[in-house]
Amino acid sequence: MWPFSRRPIVPVLRLGGVIGSISPLRLGLTLAALAGPIERAFSLSKTPSVAVLVNSPGGSPVQSSLIFKRIRQLAEEKNKTVYVFCEDVAASGGYYLSLAGDEIYADACSVIGSIGVISASFGLDKAISRLGIDRRVYTSGENKGSLDAFQPENPDDVARLKSLQRDVHDVFIGVVKERRGERLKGPDSELFSGAFWSAHQALEHGLIDGITDMRTKMREIHGEKVRLKQVPLSSGGLLTRLLRGPSAGAPFAASPAELSPQIRPLVAGDDILSTIEDRALWARYGL
Numbered sequence: 001m002w003p004f005s006r007r008p009i010v011p012v013l014r015l016g017g018v019i020g021s022i023s024p025l026r027l028g029l030t031l032a033a034l035a036g037p038i039e040r041a042f043s044l045s046k047t048p049s050v051a052v053l054v055n056s057p058g059g060s061p062v063q064s065s066l067i068f069k070r071i072r073q074l075a076e077e078k079n080k081t082v083y084v085f086c087e088d089v090a091a092s093g094g095y096y097l098s099l100a101g102d103e104i105y106a107d108a109c110s111v112i113g114s115i116g117v118i119s120a121s122f123g124l125d126k127a128i129s130r131l132g133i134d135r136r137v138y139t140s141g142e143n144k145g146s147l148d149a150f151q152p153e154n155p156d157d158v159a160r161l162k163s164l165q166r167d168v169h170d171v172f173i174g175v176v177k178e179r180r181g182e183r184l185k186g187p188d189s190e191l192f193s194g195a196f197w198s199a200h201q202a203l204e205h206g207l208i209d210g211i212t213d214m215r216t217k218m219r220e221i222h223g224e225k226v227r228l229k230q231v232p233l234s235s236g237g238l239l240t241r242l243l244r245g246p247s248a249g250a251p252f253a254a255s256p257a258e259l260s261p262q263i264r265p266l267v268a269g270d271d272i273l274s275t276i277e278d279r280a281l282w283a284r285y286g287l
Contacts, residue, residue: 008222009045012214012230013037014053015067018281019093020060028059029097031066034233038067041231042074049221050075051214051228052084052101057281058092058114061168068175071100085214086110089285091196092118095207096172099179104208105217111285112202115172116194117165124149180206196285 018028027033041050052071058064075082084101086094091114098104098112106112128135128150135150146157173192177184183206184191191205202208210217218226 007225007227008047009227009229010047010049010051010218010222011041011044012051012053012228013041014055014230014233015097016053016055016087018059019056019067019097020063028063029056029067030060030063031070034067035070037231037233038070038074042078042080044229044231047222047226048080049218050080050082051218052082052097053087053214054084054090054094054098055087056091056094056097057089057285058094058096059281061093061096061117061172064093064096065171065175068096068100075100075102083214083217085217086112086199086208089282091285092116096175098208099175103210105210105212105214106199106202106208107213108199108211110199110202111196112199112207113196113205114194114285115176115192117169117172118194119161119165121147122149123153125152176207183209 015029015034020028020030041052071082074080081103082101084090084098084104086098086104086106087110089111090098090104090106091111095113095115125135135148137145137148137151139145143157143160145151146154147161169192173188176192185204185206191207197205197207199208199211203211215228218228
């Protein structure tokens, strides 16, 4: 039998949740939080494979790009093959993260794609007008108040935003084409429309390489004795760590009762707003 110490070990990096800062008190997936775990994933084993689990509806394009680049840099430096396994959703920024994989796999029920850029807001100018509220904004630059939700929509502001979105979309498209290359099937107008697909449809479009799960694939590559070792991630923001205690990696612990009366409602309000924002992103994909 193969001695326990000689069994191949495949590090597993789990990237789950919204990408970027969700709120001032709560962080999603960011390079600052993931740099250490990513480094450990590529240093943990001599086995030439790293597995990445992605379950994200997207978020910040900048953080998506930074995390993607760091994984690719280490893959090249350490001469490792990266296998990405999509779970419920790998869409928008979540698919951007998946592109860090040399090979991408998904469950049959996964949602894949949404290669596009979106910005959503509310127009509240009529609401405050009905309430008799004046909006007073003072700037030292004529465009400093662009897209203010409390001001009537300005066509110039919308045109400027759409131009920015096109630039970001072009970068996203460039990364998809670079990483997937000749595996892509279908016209650009369909692939890069922002649409999302089931895993079977994504496979037909060349966005993924197969439909399977991580354990099955790693056993195919490294044998039945392969060990999958998850790399722990950093915990969230300071207040979240205070509430969770040392098990989440906090330097010290505090229960909700130990927090000051001024902090407690701030934490509760942050959790409510973060939950609403999270659910809005996941709900776009029917989840």
